[in-house]
Amino acid sequence: MSSTAATFDSAAPPKTGPRAFIRRLRHGDEVAHTITLVFAASILLVTSMIVYELWINSHLSRTQFGWSFFWTRVWDPIFDKYGALPYIYGTLVTSAVALVIAVPLGLSAATFLAELAPRRISDSVAFLIDLLAAVPSVIYGLLGIFVVVPMMRTVIGPALKGSLGFLPFFQGPNYGVGFLTAGIVLAIMVVPFIISVSREVLLTVPRDQREAALALGATRWEATWKVVVPWARTGIMGSVFLALARALGETMAVTMVIGNATVISASLFSPGDTIASTIANQFTEAAGNLYQSALIELGLVLFLITFILNGLARLLIVATERGGQRA
Amino acid sequence: MSGVRLMWRKSLNVLMLTLTGVAALVVVSVLFMILGYLLWNGGKSLNLGFFTQLPKPVGETGGGMANAIVGSLKLLALAALLGLPIGLMAGVYLAEFGGKTFSFVTRYTTDLLNGVPSIVIGIFAYTLAVLPVKHFSAFAGGFALGIMVIPITVRSTEEFLRAVPGNLREGAMALGASKWRTIATVVLPAAKGGIITGMLLALARVAGETAPLLFTAFNNRYWSPGWGQPTASLPVMIYTYAVAPYDDWHRQAWAAGLVLLALVLVANVGTRLALSRGGAARGV
Numbered sequence: 348m349s350s351t352a353a354t355f356d357s358a359a360p361p362k363t364g365p366r367a368f369i370r371r372l373r374h375g376d377e378v379a380h381t382i383t384l385v386f387a388a389s390i391l392l393v394t395s396m397i398v399y400e401l402w403i404n405s406h407l408s409r410t411q412f413g414w415s416f417f418w419t420r421v422w423d424p425i426f427d428k429y430g431a432l433p434y435i436y437g438t439l440v441t442s443a444v445a446l447v448i449a450v451p452l453g454l455s456a457a458t459f460l461a462e463l464a465p466r467r468i469s470d471s472v473a474f475l476i477d478l479l480a481a482v483p484s485v486i487y488g489l490l491g492i493f494v495v496v497p498m499m500r501t502v503i504g505p506a507l508k509g510s511l512g513f514l515p516f517f518q519g520p521n522y523g524v525g526f527l528t529a530g531i532v533l534a535i536m537v538v539p540f541i542i543s544v545s546r547e548v549l550l551t552v553p554r555d556q557r558e559a560a561l562a563l564g565a566t567r568w569e570a571t572w573k574v575v576v577p578w579a580r581t582g583i584m585g586s587v588f589l590a591l592a593r594a595l596g597e598t599m600a601v602t603m604v605i606g607n608a609t610v611i612s613a614s615l616f617s618p619g620d621t622i623a624s625t626i627a628n629q630f631t632e633a634a635g636n637l638y639q640s641a642l643i644e645l646g647l648v649l650f651l652i653t654f655i656l657n658g659l660a661r662l663l664i665v666a667t668e669r670g671g672q673r674a
Numbered sequence: 675m676s677g678v679r680l681m682w683r684k685s686l687n688v689l690m691l692t693l694t695g696v697a698a699l700v701v702v703s704v705l706f707m708i709l710g711y712l713l714w715n716g717g718k719s720l721n722l723g724f725f726t727q728l729p730k731p732v733g734e735t736g737g738g739m740a741n742a743i744v745g746s747l748k749l750l751a752l753a754a755l756l757g758l759p760i761g762l763m764a765g766v767y768l769a770e771f772g773g774k775t776f777s778f779v780t781r782y783t784t785d786l787l788n789g790v791p792s793i794v795i796g797i798f799a800y801t802l803a804v805l806p807v808k809h810f811s812a813f814a815g816g817f818a819l820g821i822m823v824i825p826i827t828v829r830s831t832e833e834f835l836r837a838v839p840g841n842l843r844e845g846a847m848a849l850g851a852s853k854w855r856t857i858a859t860v861v862l863p864a865a866k867g868g869i870i871t872g873m874l875l876a877l878a879r880v881a882g883e884t885a886p887l888l889f890t891a892f893n894n895r896y897w898s899p900g901w902g903q904p905t906a907s908l909p910v911m912i913y914t915y916a917v918a919p920y921d922d923w924h925r926q927a928w929a930a931g932l933v934l935l936a937l938v939l940v941a942n943v944g945t946r947l948a949l950s951r952g953g954a955a956r957g958v
Contacts, residue, residue, distance in 0.1 A: 379854035386763035455697035483882020596791025657789035
């Protein structure tokens with residue numbers, strides 16, 4: 348029967364010649380292949396269209412300001428002068444605060460789940476943590492406004508001023524909203540990502556690595572800290588990059604608690620704005636082509652940063668997991 | 675001397691291990707705090723009117739978000755219509771047909787698309803679906819959400835198709851089925867449960883997205899008939915009401931937050947439970 352031949356065709360290297368092609372076409376394999384290929388290619392198309400649209404629609408702002416867009420401190424819709432520096436600063440500061448809190452917390456929790464907790468407990472806690480990652484960001488914003496901001500004003504802020512007030516980061520008036528508040532909310536949001544990725548990376552570390560360390564007389568902590576963690580180092584870096592990319596691009600929760608002000612200040616209590624929160628806040632009000640174009644250029648900057656970070660993170664995670672499998 | 679060192683190492687061991695446990699405990703308790711706080715505040719403000727009435731003007735108490743609930747469903751329907759077929763087909767390509775290089779590039783791009791900040795997707799949808807027609811619409815919002823659905827669906831579809839045992843495929847082919855028939859009548863049905871679960875999770879994720887809707891679907895205080903008008907949605911309503919200075923609006927925001935979170939968490943827990951049960955049954 349000819350259908351048997353067709354089946355072998357699709358498995359074997361494709362035969363050339365129009366007759367073979369037509370025969371396979373009749374059986375639909377080529378058609379199905381082509382149709383699904385078109386859909387897969389549409390993903391590449393969408394992604395490149397995002398870049399294209401951002402590039403084209405920021406044309407006005409790019410030609411007007413050039414590279415100075417990145418180091419101008421003025422953002423003035425009335426005189427049509429736009430510089431992104433305060434927002435780039437705000438984005439970096441809030442993400443840095445988020446990582447300072449989230450990385451130690453997340454890595455400790457991941458270590459506990461991967462190395463110490465019994466598998467059952469580890470799995471169910473990981474399930475809960477995945478749920479935490481599924482909570483919409485606007486909900487984090489809601490809790491940020493009504494829980495973290497008041498706490499910042501009455502408890503955290505005064506405590507930091509009392510103990511670390513000599514540092515420039517913790518001086519100046521404390522309104523409750525600002526860089527630090529946004530950073531704290533971001534930290535809560537990215538911790539689940541750090542935990543779930545790091546845990547999986549840690550679980551791929553071969554068992555004999557641990558056993559060898561323990562057999563040499565290491566304590567459990569030493570085996571974890573000096574053997575398992577270094578082994579998984581690249582993957583853990585990947586999880587941190589992933590979290591960083593999320594923190595940089597996070598919009599709603601930050602917009603709701605950062606205070607929305609175009610400010611560069613060393614004080615973490617100061618209200619500010621990030622790239623994403625500026626777009627969210629001003630885009631619908633952006634009258635005038637240059638204004639909108641400048642906001643779209645902010646979007647382009649954000650896109651490129653997160654694109655590069657995500658790309659790096661994926662490579663690191665894949666590299667570690669392959670390393671674990673090879674051993 | 676060495677006794678002191680051993681003591682030190684052992685106490686460091688206990689200390690650090692305890693700290694890691696505390697960290698895990700802290701993170702998990704955050705989840706329960708979020709749940710508890712929302713239940714407490716949202717439960718106080720939630721009533722039947724929330725589901726059946728339109729928002730009231732400022733100053734009048736009461737009212738609900740019926741239009742936003744319907745709006746969210748409309749946006750999700752559009753997102754499903756656009757994102758699920760593309761995600762499914764691309765997933766089938768990656769799992770069943772894909773060559774080496776092109777598959778790698780597609781997979782990588784899919785992951786990157788998944789990581790694009792949602793606000794940027796919003797700008798993209800704005801330039802394509804709002805700018806040309808000069809008004810906000812449900813259509814534009816659904817488009818933005820649909821794009822976000824694609825990468826999640828692709829990866830889960832591919833994963834579940836790969837989990838289908840190879841001997842099912844070989845069996846079908848040995849009976850003379852062509853490759854596409856094998857996929858359509860044997861492989862896809864075998865992976866059906868997982869694929870649908872992945873789709874539901876993708877929709878649950880975009881159901882809570884706010885940023886891409888701000889300047890695509892925008893917002894609306896009234897019903898929006900059809901698909902071509904500004905449309906209210908639960909996440910955007912929560913945002914608008916939470917940042918407004920009125921106490922009554924804050925109460926409504928809590929109620930909407932509870933409804934949205936319940937929706938998202940039920941979808942997540944439900945599908946994951948179904949999945950693990952299916953996995954147990956399948957894991958022969």
